[in-house]
Amino acid sequence: MxxxxxxxxxxxxxxxxxxxxxxxxxxxxxxxxxxxxxxxxxxxxxxxxxxxxxxxxxxxxxxxxxxxxxxxxxxxxxxxxxxxxxxxxxxxxxxxxxxxxxxxxxxxxxxxxxxxxxxxxxxxxxxxxxxxxxxxxxxxxxxxxxxxxxxxxxxxxxxxxxxxxxxxxxxxxxxxxQRTAAFLAPLPVGVISGVGPRAQAGLEKLGVRTIGQLRELPPSTLARVLGPRAPKIARIADGTDRTGLGRRVRDRSLGTERTWDEDLTDPAEVRRRLTVMADDVARDLRRRGLIARGTVLKLRSPDGTTITRSVTLEQPTASGERLREHVVALWERERASMPRVRLAGVRATHLERHAGGLAQSELTGRSAGWHELEAAMDQAVERFGRSSLARGSTVNPADPPASGHGSQRSAERPKLD
Missing domain, CATH: 3.30.70.270 (Reverse transcriptase/Diguanylate cyclase domain)
Known part of the structure; x- marks a missing residue:
């Protein structure tokens, strides 16, 4: 190739x-x-x-x-x-x-x-x-x-x-x-986005470890190992890809996940933590000018069992209340099978650029109230910081006050990928 x-x-x-x-x-x-x-x-x-x-x-x-x-x-x-x-x-x-x-x-x-x-x-x-x-x-x-x-x-x-x-x-x-192919040739195949561990293992069985070796595979063999990603990866490998900006928004997601020092067993506390995460993700969506058509809940128990559950939204949203409703509903369905939660994650998926307003259903009735409230909260957080205000339902009197260096006890990864 x-x-x-x-x-x-x-x-x-x-x-x-x-x-x-x-x-x-x-x-x-x-x-x-x-x-x-x-x-x-x-x-x-x-x-x-x-x-x-x-x-x-x-x-x-x-x-x-x-x-x-x-x-x-x-x-x-x-x-x-x-x-x-x-x-x-x-x-x-x-x-x-x-x-x-x-x-x-x-x-x-x-x-x-x-x-x-x-x-x-x-x-x-x-x-x-x-x-x-x-x-x-x-x-x-x-x-x-x-x-x-x-x-x-x-x-x-x-x-x-x-x-x-x-x-x-x-x-x-x-x-x-003109140097793209030569630059890539000695690099391991895993540096190409989309060539994960499973694909790497399949290529290694064929004796392919570098991008230069990958280029020598017939298209039919590459398709058998990489599936529908094969043509795109082939273009990257041989230096003919010309993908620029702004073509991957719908494929990206944005979210956060947190691991706690003590397992969560109180359903009210799980709901509170999920609400905080949904609000954080929604605030990031609004700040980036994005709306989501789906959301994903990730849960992990103390023994390492991990489940993910997702839902497609009828209307795209950047509202923390809308995301909260869905992720809490997803958790309620899994509550009996996972009474102890060590890690939880909330992710917004199928993202789109916010082009001129939310759907009408987002701007009427109860949703309209939340839309206005969240806009006001965004302004306050931007000016005074995240600890300046929060939903009453997310305030835990047992939580230590936030210090100047931050009191969050878990790692958060607010990444788009």
Whole structure:
């Protein structure tokens, strides 16, 4: 499977950038507390069931990674510094990063709290070729926000993301169009999004470990291993993919999940926690200008049994009340089979850009009241912080007051993926 090359390819501008903040949560904590500089810092829950949400690069040198149990991280690095997460603070810094990007580049697609794709073909008229635009962005993020970032560039979003990962930490790598196939050839197949562990195992049975080897497979063999993803992955592998911005919104989801130090057994407490998470996810939807056509509930028991349940909404929404109603109903159906909850997650799915208003049913009756209330709450939270107000039903008198450094005891991953 050989890539076609033309004279036009040799001058094609690699105008898609992927900017990824390096160890974002941990880097913010180190920036805010210089005493942490150079130390093995992780952000996450410190309890027996805590997990690592983010790890500084000194911590990663010991093999510590996000989603790792904190108990394992402690064994790998006895000098580990554990910082409780400050999710609202990270979101505010994320907004600052995205605002900075928009001052240079008109076309920005944020895909998570710490990364974005940019189409810089228009910006080059003012700021020069893509590598100069990327260097400018990284410099301004460093000087104005005090944070490191890495940028990859290519003629497609998939290869730009691979390039930014290769550039880490704190680096820049632009892959020219005519060098795409050569750049990818020695890399493991797993760096391509969509080639997961099962696909990797199937390819390895065929002796395929690198992208260069994958390109040599006949299309029929590739389809047998990768299924309907095969043509897209083949185009990425041979350097002919040209997918740009704004084509994946409907395939993305946004959500959060939390693990608690003590199992939840009180149904009222489970409902309260699910309500808080539904409100958090909905607030993120509204902030990003998105609406959801579906929602997913994830539950895990103390023995590790994990279930996910989903529902498709009749009308798209960005309302926490609407999401709460559905996830609580999903939990009620599973309540008897899972009386003890160790982890729960709420996710909004089938996302769409909010283009000119919600459905009429969202703006009438009871929904209208919630729409107005949530809009007012968003303004208050934006001005005074998340702890400034909350639903009465989500306030637990037993909860400790929030400190300046955050009191959340579990790792939260507010990612789009």
């Amino acid at each position: 050989q890539a076609a090359r033309t004279g036009e390819d040799r001058t094609e501008i690699p105008g898609i950038l992927h900017l990824d903040m390096d160890a974002f949560f941990a880097s913010i904590e180190v920036r805010d507390d210089p005493a942490l500089q150079g130390r093995r810092v992780v952000v996450g829950g410190a309890g027996a069931r805590g997990v690592v949400a983010a790890a500084s690069y000194p911590a990663r040198e010991r093999g510590i990674r996000s989603a790792m149990p904190m108990s394992t991280a402690r064994r790998l690095a006895p000098d580990l510094v554990i910082v409780p997460p400050r999710i609202d603070h990270y979101r505010r810094v994320s907004a600052q990063v995205m605002e900075l990007l928009h001052t240079v580049v008109a076309e920005v697609e944020q895909i998570s709290v710490d990364e974005a794709f940019l189409d810089v073909r228009g910006a080059q008229r003012l700021f020069g070729p893509p590598e100069q635009v990327a260097a400018l962005l990284r410099q301004r993020i460093r000087e104005e926000l005090g944070l490191p970032s890495s940028v990859g560039g290519s003629v497609s979003r998939a290869v730009a993301k691979i390039a930014s990962a290769q550039a880490k930490p704190d680096g820049l790598l632009i892959v020219p169009a």
